Amino acid sequence: MELINPDVVDLSRFQFALTALYHFMFVPLTLGLTFMLAAMETVYVVTGRQIYKDMAQFWGKLFGINFAIGVATGITMEFEFGTNWSMYSRFFGDMFGTPLAIEGLMAFFMESTFVGLMFFGWDRLSRPAHLAITYLVALGSNLSALWILVANASMNMPEGAHFDPDTMRMQFDSVVKVIFNPDAQAKFVHTSVAGYVSAAMFVMGISAFYILRGQHKAFAARSFRMAALFGIISTVAVITLGDVLGRLDYEHQPTKIAAIEGLWHTSKPPFEPWLAFALPDDARQENHLEIGVPFVLTPLVAHSFDTPITGMTELEEQAGPHIASGIQALSALRRYGQGHDPADLAQFRAHEADMGFGFLAMRHAPGQDVTAISAAEMDSVVRQTEPDILPNVFVTFWSFRIMVFLSLWFFAVFALSAYVSLTNRLERNRLLLKLCMWSIPLPILATEFGWITAEAGRQPWTVFNRLPTFLSASSHGVGYMIFSLAGFALLYSTFIAAELFLMFKYARLGPDHGAHGAQGPHLTVAHDRKDAFSIASSLSS
Amino acid sequence: MNIMRLAGLAVALVVSLLFAVFVGDQGPWYFAWVVGTVMIILIAGAGAILLDAQDEQTPEKEI
Numbered sequence: 001m002e003l004i005n006p007d008v009v010d011l012s013r014f015q016f017a018l019t020a021l022y023h024f025m026f027v028p029l030t031l032g033l034t035f036m037l038a039a040m041e042t043v044y045v046v047t048g049r050q051i052y053k054d055m056a057q058f059w060g061k062l063f064g065i066n067f068a069i070g071v072a073t074g075i076t077m078e079f080e081f082g083t084n085w086s087m088y089s090r091f092f093g094d095m096f097g098t099p100l101a102i103e104g105l106m107a108f109f110m111e112s113t114f115v116g117l118m119f120f121g122w123d124r125l126s127r128p129a130h131l132a133i134t135y136l137v138a139l140g141s142n143l144s145a146l147w148i149l150v151a152n153a154s155m156n157m158p159e160g161a162h163f164d165p166d167t168m169r170m171q172f173d174s175v176v177k178v179i180f181n182p183d184a185q186a187k188f189v190h191t192s193v194a195g196y197v198s199a200a201m202f203v204m205g206i207s208a209f210y211i212l213r214g215q216h217k218a219f220a221a222r223s224f225r226m227a228a229l230f231g232i233i234s235t236v237a238v239i240t241l242g243d244v245l246g247r248l249d250y251e252h253q254p255t256k257i258a259a260i261e262g263l264w265h266t267s268k269p270p271f272e273p274w275l276a277f278a279l280p281d282d283a284r285q286e287n288h289l290e291i292g293v294p295f296v297l298t299p300l301v302a303h304s305f306d307t308p309i310t311g312m313t314e315l316e317e318q319a320g321p322h323i324a325s326g327i328q329a330l331s332a333l334r335r336y337g338q339g340h341d342p343a344d345l346a347q348f349r350a351h352e353a354d355m356g357f358g359f360l361a362m363r364h365a366p367g368q369d370v371t372a373i374s375a376a377e378m379d380s381v382v383r384q385t386e387p388d389i390l391p392n393v394f395v396t397f398w399s400f401r402i403m404v405f406l407s408l409w410f411f412a413v414f415a416l417s418a419y420v421s422l423t424n425r426l427e428r429n430r431l432l433l434k435l436c437m438w439s440i441p442l443p444i445l446a447t448e449f450g451w452i453t454a455e456a457g458r459q460p461w462t463v464f465n466r467l468p469t470f471l472s473a474s475s476h477g478v479g480y481m482i483f484s485l486a487g488f489a490l491l492y493s494t495f496i497a498a499e500l501f502l503m504f505k506y507a508r509l510g511p512d513h514g515a516h517g518a519q520g521p522h523l524t525v526a527h528d529r530k531d532a533f534s535i536a537s538s539l540s541s
Numbered sequence: 542m543n544i545m546r547l548a549g550l551a552v553a554l555v556v557s558l559l560f561a562v563f564v565g566d567q568g569p570w571y572f573a574w575v576v577g578t579v580m581i582i583l584i585a586g587a588g589a590i591l592l593d594a595q596d597e598q599t600p601e602k603e604i
Contacts, residue, residue, distance in 0.1 A: 046586070182570075189573060192574060222589050225591075
């Protein structure tokens with residue numbers, strides 16, 4: 001097996017990261033807004049009040065802009081697995097392809113079919129039937145995320161599969177284990193609910209804009225309150241699920257957790273501080289300018305006060321025997337491929353769990369061939385490979401902290417907003433309204449940094465402890481990669497610009513302007529004349 | 542008709558219980574997502590209805 005040009009691997013990684021991060025600027029709103037629309041329409045169906053229908057239609061229009069532009073940006077990533085990650089697809093395609101296929105067949109079709117009915121069915125369907133359609137759109141968009149995250153979790157915590165030495169790839173064993181993989185569960189809920197937070201901040205921020213300008217006040221007050229309550233519970237859920245994911249990583253991806261915490265040496269409980277600030281130096285394997293909160297790290301990560309958390313230096317040392325064992329696994333596998341001797345197969349099976357570490361050693365083996373490592377060279381190859389098990393600590397450490405600090409900010413903003421809204425003091429708190437408005441993009445930024453934490457933190461693996469990233473890419477030329485990367489950057493930047501232009505345009509125009517099925521400025525209330533009067537008077541004030 | 546409706550509701554109840562038992566056992570976080578999402582929607586909706594009630598009591602108040 002020849003190694004792929006490292007520049008091509010880096011460009012492939014950069015291209016995938018770029019397209020994934022672009023795509024994920026659209027996804028959170030889709031995940032969350034659909035359920036917010038469902039909440040608004042539920043109130044409409046229960047109370048019969050026109051204003052909630054107007055709310056569902058107006059926010060539905062902004063959802064439609066996001067959906068129409070954003071959904072296509074994800075499809076290119078599925079093709080990238082074939083074009084840029086063909087070695088990975090060959091090795092892991094059976095596992096990864098199945099959830100992706102289910103996503104395409106079930107979630108995409110469900111989502112896109114019902115979106116049409118949701119937009120054009122207001123006058124054609126009964127209220128309960130339309131409400132059911134809206135819920136199905138919400139379910140479809142979130143199920144779409146579910147299958148992607150099931151696929152992602154199978155890379156992070158491979159379960160329900162085994163390696164077949166005859167076909168040289170991972171093969172599917174159990175669909176139940178794949179779907180109910182603990183990492184898939186926690187990651188799905190964490191991501192889905194992060195979408196709720198993004199949608200809540202989006203609705204709350206635009207509503208704050210209307211209140212600040214004294215426009216659409218009845219509409220904005222209801223949207224604001226629903227979003228504030230939606231957001232505060234969702235933020236608590238995001239933080240809870242973040243803790244669950246951290247716990248899973250502590251058990252299954254200790255290198256990621258150590259990098260997230262900038263922990264170069266095994267912790268000393270219970271005093272060990274949680275680093276709020278530090279400048280990790282990957283080359284010298286130390287931190288500069290540490291500022292930490294004592295007694296926090298151990299209970300936060302290990303959920304105990306006396307469990308030491310293994311540091312990166314010790315994890316490197318612990319990897320040594322696995323690397324040596326992995327080299328033996330690959331050597332036995334090579335011999336088995338040539339002669340199909342059961343003894344070689346038995347030796348491979350004995351070291352199979354460490355096969356990935358053998359792949360990792362290829363970069364340091366003579367001629368990139370682990371079977372050519374002599375007994376005298378073994379120790380040197382193992383020592384050179386050990387640091388390769390660590391991710392980029394600076395990136396992992398800071399992307400995690402940005403996400404965490406932002407989520408604490410959301411908690412504060414949503415909690416305060418919910419309180420001020422429930423006590424009907426929104427108009428008096430203009431600073432809070434401005435903060436809500438300026439916070440609109442922050443949840444999307446937080447989810448982007450969440451993905452960077454998750455994906456940068458699991459390096460050097462595409463399939464954790466099984467297949468290194470540098471062996472996963474396709475063998476393209478550098479020129480091809482730069483050309484396609486530039487093309488994606490240009491195309492996706494155009495999409496983002498179009499989305500922002502349309503969002504700003506329709507948000508500024510407000511709910512009165514040509515909302516699908518909206519009744520112009522008359523936000524009448526169907527069953528309650530007193531309410532109609534109050535809404536009309538608040539609109540005219 | 543009432544018996545049919547009762548039977549339908551009973552079937553829905555049994556299916557919901559089986560779903561809760563299976564998913565709660567195999568995938569507790571999936572179950573939490575289903576229950577939690579419903580709860581978030583209901584609380585957000587209740588907040589809006591509460592605002593309607595507050596408006597009815599004091600129509601000229603600030604928002």
